[in-house]
Amino acid sequence: MSAADKVKPAASPASEDPSAIAGNISYHAQYSPHFSPLAFGPEQAFYATAESVRDHLLQRWNDTYLHFHKTDPKQTYYLSMEYLQGRALTNAVGNLAITGAYADALKKFGYELEAIAGQERDAALGNGGLGRLASCFLDSMATLNLPSWGYGLRYRYGLFKQRIAKEGQEEIAEDWLDKFSPWEIVRHDVVYPIRFFGHVEISPDGKRKWAGGEVLNALAYDVPIPGYKTKNAISLRLWDATATAEDFNLFQFNDGQYESAAQLHSRAQQICAVLYPGDATEEGKLLRLKQQYFLCSASLQDIIFRFKERKADRVSGKWSEFPSKVAVQMNDTHPTLAIPELMRLLMDVEGLGWDEAWAVTNKTVAYTNHTVLPEALEKWSQAVMRKLLPRHMEIIEEIDKRFREMVISTRKDMEGKIESMRVLDNNPEKPVVRMANLCVVAGHTVNGVAELHSNILKQELFADYVSIWPNKFQNKTNGITPRRWLRFCNPELSEIVTKWLKTDQWTSNLDLLTGLRKFADDEKLHAEWAAAKLASKKRLAKHVLDVTGVTIDPDSLFDIQIKRIHEYKRQLMNILGAVYRYKKLKEMSAADRQKVTPRTVMVGGKAFATYTNAKRIVKLVNDVGAVVNNDADVNKYLKVVFIPNYNVSVAEVLIPGSELSQHISTAGMEASGTSNMKFSLNGCVIIGTLDGANVEIREEVGQDNFFLFGAKADQVAGLRKDRENGLFKPDPRFEEAKQFIRSGAFGTYDYTPLLDSLEGNTGFGRGDYFLVGYDFPSYIDAQARVDEAYKDKKKWVKMSILNTAGSGKFSSDRTIDQYAKEIWGISACPVP
Ligand code: T68
Numbered sequence: 001m002s003a004a005d006k007v008k009p010a011a012s013p014a015s016e017d018p019s020a021i022a023g024n025i026s027y028h029a030q031y032s033p034h035f036s037p038l039a040f041g042p043e044q045a046f047y048a049t050a051e052s053v054r055d056h057l058l059q060r061w062n063d064t065y066l067h068f069h070k071t072d073p074k075q076t077y078y079l080s081m082e083y084l085q086g087r088a089l090t091n092a093v094g095n096l097a098i099t100g101a102y103a104d105a106l107k108k109f110g111y112e113l114e115a116i117a118g119q120e121r122d123a124a125l126g127n128g129g130l131g132r133l134a135s136c137f138l139d140s141m142a143t144l145n146l147p148s149w150g151y152g153l154r155y156r157y158g159l160f161k162q163r164i165a166k167e168g169q170e171e172i173a174e175d176w177l178d179k180f181s182p183w184e185i186v187r188h189d190v191v192y193p194i195r196f197f198g199h200v201e202i203s204p205d206g207k208r209k210w211a212g213g214e215v216l217n218a219l220a221y222d223v224p225i226p227g228y229k230t231k232n233a234i235s236l237r238l239w240d241a242t243a244t245a246e247d248f249n250l251f252q253f254n255d256g257q258y259e260s261a262a263q264l265h266s267r268a269q270q271i272c273a274v275l276y277p278g279d280a281t282e283e284g285k286l287l288r289l290k291q292q293y294f295l296c297s298a299s300l301q302d303i304i305f306r307f308k309e310r311k312a313d314r315v316s317g318k319w320s321e322f323p324s325k326v327a328v329q330m331n332d333t334h335p336t337l338a339i340p341e342l343m344r345l346l347m348d349v350e351g352l353g354w355d356e357a358w359a360v361t362n363k364t365v366a367y368t369n370h371t372v373l374p375e376a377l378e379k380w381s382q383a384v385m386r387k388l389l390p391r392h393m394e395i396i397e398e399i400d401k402r403f404r405e406m407v408i409s410t411r412k413d414m415e416g417k418i419e420s421m422r423v424l425d426n427n428p429e430k431p432v433v434r435m436a437n438l439c440v441v442a443g444h445t446v447n448g449v450a451e452l453h454s455n456i457l458k459q460e461l462f463a464d465y466v467s468i469w470p471n472k473f474q475n476k477t478n479g480i481t482p483r484r485w486l487r488f489c490n491p492e493l494s495e496i497v498t499k500w501l502k503t504d505q506w507t508s509n510l511d512l513l514t515g516l517r518k519f520a521d522d523e524k525l526h527a528e529w530a531a532a533k534l535a536s537k538k539r540l541a542k543h544v545l546d547v548t549g550v551t552i553d554p555d556s557l558f559d560i561q562i563k564r565i566h567e568y569k570r571q572l573m574n575i576l577g578a579v580y581r582y583k584k585l586k587e588m589s590a591a592d593r594q595k596v597t598p599r600t601v602m603v604g605g606k607a608f609a610t611y612t613n614a615k616r617i618v619k620l621v622n623d624v625g626a627v628v629n630n631d632a633d634v635n636k637y638l639k640v641v642f643i644p645n646y647n648v649s650v651a652e653v654l655i656p657g658s659e660l661s662q663h664i665s666t667a668g669m670e671a672s673g674t675s676n677m678k679f680s681l682n683g684c685v686i687i688g689t690l691d692g693a694n695v696e697i698r699e700e701v702g703q704d705n706f707f708l709f710g711a712k713a714d715q716v717a718g719l720r721k722d723r724e725n726g727l728f729k730p731d732p733r734f735e736e737a738k739q740f741i742r743s744g745a746f747g748t749y750d751y752t753p754l755l756d757s758l759e760g761n762t763g764f765g766r767g768d769y770f771l772v773g774y775d776f777p778s779y780i781d782a783q784a785r786v787d788e789a790y791k792d793k794k795k796w797v798k799m800s801i802l803n804t805a806g807s808g809k810f811s812s813d814r815t816i817d818q819y820a821k822e823i824w825g826i827s828a829c830p831v832p
Pocket of ligand 1: 127128129276370371376449478670671672673674692
């Protein structure tokens with residue numbers, strides 16, 4: 001008999017009574033089994049518990065769908081190639097307010113909820129900030145009862161797992177669907193055909209239609225997204241690609257031609273095989289474009305189906321009503337093909353004329369920009385696009401032509417700008433489609449993700465369009481969900497906040513945190529606050545020991561930088577700072593060392609598999625750690641740890657235990673950043689540049705509670721020029737740190753190319769494009785101010801409290817409320 005058998009099974013889920021829940025968990029263990037019956041270990045317990053929770057979610061999902069169907073409100077569809085959902089169990093029971101009941105139920109089987117929740121694999125269907133933002137947005141849309149959906153792709157393998165070997169980072173496929181995901185529901189009745197390749201046919205009456213090529217199916221999987229303390233649950237609909245039995249060539253198979261017999265099946269598998277395949281090869285690029293089109297076409301067919309489903313008379317027309325029922329938000333340019341696809345469906349399938357289809361499309365779609373880095377602005381080869389999507393290429397050409405004509409006929413003064421503004425870049429060497437330009441020309445609204453970023457968009461990247469459409473451009477400063485990023489990941493601090501504010505309403509009204517300000521000097525609060533931080537630091541230290549074998553001291557200052565590894569994010573400056581600190585410690589007398597603030601520097605993040613310098617940075621952090629941590633003279637005062645495989649659930653352990661976090665990008669390059677908001681919310685002080693949302697965080701928490709350094713965004717271009725003209729004089733401390741690494745102090749690996757990127761414009765030298773050299777001295781000075789501040793415990797705890805108190809603005813509830821009102825025009829539709 002297994003542990004599950006001790007509890008009488010009960011099929012009915014909709015109860016909040018621990019005994020009934022235990023019965024339901026037992027029921028799932030026995031009657032929706034995925035394992036053989038005798039054992040009921042933690043893993044089996046996780047799946048049975050998740051399925052039991054899913055029963056609650058399904059009920060809500062069905063009620064919500066029906067309610068939206070009946071009331072037929074305007075609805076938002078969020079199109080994103082990425083969602084970084086992380087784990088779902090703790091979040092689901094938390095949002096449904098049944099955490100205690102499930103914890104008690106699991107005790108009946110001898111399990112702790114936290115341990116069972118730890119069994120879950122992260123759903124990592126995204127790369128970084130952009131994907132996590134999409135997931136925070138879904139949580140807020142559900143919580144605010146907004147009629148909305150997320151659409152994405154059901155990648156078989158998510159973002160790779162990172163392993164640190166002798167040579168540095170290794171990538172391993174992340175098998176999040178190993179076994180299965182208990183949260184998804186396959187909808188066998190929601191299937192749409194998706195065509196690739198083929199040609200355009202012209203009928204005698206001149207109508208154009210896409211035909212031929214290969215046709216795959218998109219099959220829907222729904223992941224229910226519960227709102228916090230509401231009956232609403234919305235959907236993250238993920239598309240999988242399939243081929244049919246008809247596509248399987250039995251004749252060939254029987255003839256022994258196994259591969260060609262199942263060719264279409266294998267092509268279908270490739271589409272959703274991995275998140276964003278490396279695009280160094282032509283094949284990789286084509287696959288990425290296929291993925292993008294697959295998402296856009298399936299989602300738009302589904303949106304149109306729903307538009308018709310909700311009122312019979314829409315089947316035959318009423319297309320002008322479409323934008324009053326549908327808002328489509330494109331998360332960056334990755335879903336840009338939604339534009340020509342909507343045009344195609346309206347014209348070729350529904351029979352609208354160009355002008356009518358264009359008006360509908362323009363009023364429906366809006367675009368969020370997440371970067372100004374030129375290399376991240378998508379451009380697709382016209383030849384590839386024409387081959388894969390011949391009809392869409394025609395439509396894009398027509399959009400380009402009409403845009404040019406519009407500018408020429410209405411804005412003579414802009415004629416000289418047309419070439420850079422148009423959708424097509426017809427450079428004969430490499431003709432491309434500029435996706436961002438297409439989004440700006442076709443969408444009704446374009447937004448940036450923090451004030452500074454949105455201003456840069458308006459003043460630089462999209463400045464010419466602003467003079468044509470002054471009202472098209474907006475700012476929507478990013479946000480994070482306070483449920484996952486404080487309430488559930490940091491229960492100790494949450495309880496203190498609730499106790500002092502005398503309410504837990506802050507969980508859905510984060511502005512209430514300002515109420516903590518008046519207690520910022522209260523000694524009792526200080527004691528509780530410090531104790532909660534220490535508990536989180538101990539949990540973090542345990543994680544570090546478990547995954548790296550390095551022991552770190554919870555009494556040292558925990559200094560963390562976790563994010564994708566990129567030169568503009570300047571992890572290299574961080575590690576150069578640590579190297580400089582180490583060298584100074586070595587040179588000090590033992591007596592002087594005792595006056596130093598002990599520090600643990602932690603860096604975590606994944607480097608894109610083909611990004612060589614990013615991988616060198618990962619290796620350098622590990623190499624520095626190996627030397628420093630084993631140096632008995634100084635390792636009481638400094639440790640350097642690389643945290644492997646940074647992901648959402650690792651962040652949930654690291655952020656609560658952090659005291660200082662680094663957001664040190666070259667000013668103007670980080671569009672917003674969102675982990676900066678999570679750290680500050682958890683009472684961590686930021687050291688950072690005036691970049692992205694740092695600017696607004698500093699305004700909110702107060703400049704005394706933020707360690708600022710570095711060049712400002714508007715100085716950067718001038719500083720680069722100076723550097724090119726040989727006017728830059730490096731600080732001796734910068735030279736010393738680099739030289740120390742070059743001397744071989746951290747092993748024999750050749751760091752020359754990495755360090756040379758910080759030098760002049762020869763060889764590997766890239767003239768220090770990211771201005772590490774310019775900012776280094778002010779960075780070191782700011783770090784010295786941190787050391788001093790940390791010695792004054794009272795001062796530090798106060799800074800910590802004021803960071804949490806000033807974080808209210810950064811709730812994704814605020815962000816989504818602004819999108820709903822100022823871009824989408826949708827309102828709440830709560831299930832009664
Ligand atoms: C990030 N962008 C911004 N891009 O860098 C960050 N995936 O400043 C911002 O806070 C965040 O978006 C949310 O707005 C990304 O994360 C990607 O991950 C990306 C880029 C290209 C292709 C695929």
